[in-house]
Amino acid sequence: MSTYVTSNEVKAPAAAYAVGFPPTGTARANSAMMTYGIRTLKDPKAAATKSEVALARAAYRAEPLSSTALSLIIPTMPEGKARQSLLARTGELTRRNSLINEEQIRTAALRGDDTAFFRWLSRSLLTNNDLRAAYVGAMADATAREGAVAALTPVIGPAPSWSDAYWQQVIQRPASLLNAAKLRAAVARAPWRQATISRWDRYLSIGLTNRGQFDAAHALYKGLGLARERNSGNLLSDGDFERQPQLPPFDWQLAVSGTLGASIDEKDKNLLVSAIGGARGFAARQLVSLSPGNYRLGWSLSASMPIDPATLMARVTCAEPGMKIAKIQPISLATGKHAAPFAIPESACRWYWLSIDVALLDDSAGVDAYFRNISLAPAGGGGANARPVPAAEGVNGIAPN
Known part of the structure; x- marks a missing residue:
């Protein structure tokens, strides 16, 4: 018996x-x-x-x-x-009893023990696939808590099997984005060394930028080891188009739409801007920190056909919402190798968009434009081979209103 x-x-x-x-x-x-x-x-x-x-x-x-x-x-x-x-x-x-795990999670939450809370969530994620979505969502929500970064680092650091689902969830929680960026930078360092840039990193960077959290987004960029020294004096990242963008908008953010697109050819080292009739908007842009003062924009450009002065423009605009600043005149981008001065006026704005904009009439022919380089530097730095843009394209390269 x-x-x-x-x-x-x-x-x-x-x-x-x-x-x-x-x-x-x-x-x-x-x-x-x-x-x-x-x-x-x-x-x-x-x-x-x-x-x-x-x-x-x-x-x-x-x-x-x-x-x-x-x-x-x-x-x-x-x-x-x-x-x-x-x-x-x-x-x-x-570690496999779901009721015990749930009680451990609940008790840790009640006593405010974030380390235990995230540890037990992690254990439950590894042993209970049925509850994975709910637990990952709870972890993504809790990332917003004070102290969550320190508690989550040893949990996310080993890159558990569910970590991809976590990053996918946390980028959808606006309140958690700041801590998520700090956590991502933390696990990129020793001993975890998660250095490979993923699509979730790009979504995280863009998410912070869209919310005006530029300093946090740039700290993520630096934390992932992408803020390289620029010996050329160019304030732009990859102005010679030698690689694909890794983390926009501090690398190039490229447009992809039905009428307008941009891509980087690493082999030929150029930026291709391709547009058809009716295309309007930025083809490529980058976020850069600028202080008030005089600057110089340089570029080298060729095109499949003659370009109207109003077709391709470079614009420098304050990225910070609600900031009042005097308008910076756009620069008409002519073919050839050119340089044009512009000034950042006195204001509290620190972060600016440098965008390459396209504007084509609906019935106009399309255009393919190839940039060999684009540079932005304080006035007086480099560019001995550049020539001023002819006056017909704007005074000193600066287009009229």
């Missing part, structure tokens, strides 16, 4: 328990859990009944290491040291 009990304590616990022969601890615990589980299918918030808890207590007396029995007993215990001690010890017995 004992053999029957042992062989059926999992698949038919009620029958095994009814026999009355030992060992009955596991059978009792499983029987109580089965009836409780059936009820939670109809009501996920259902609590264990008195009879289920009594059966679990009897199982615990017979089998003190039964995590199944403890998962029904612990939630009924009053808050206090005894409950916390038993919960902690039960957590050492198993």
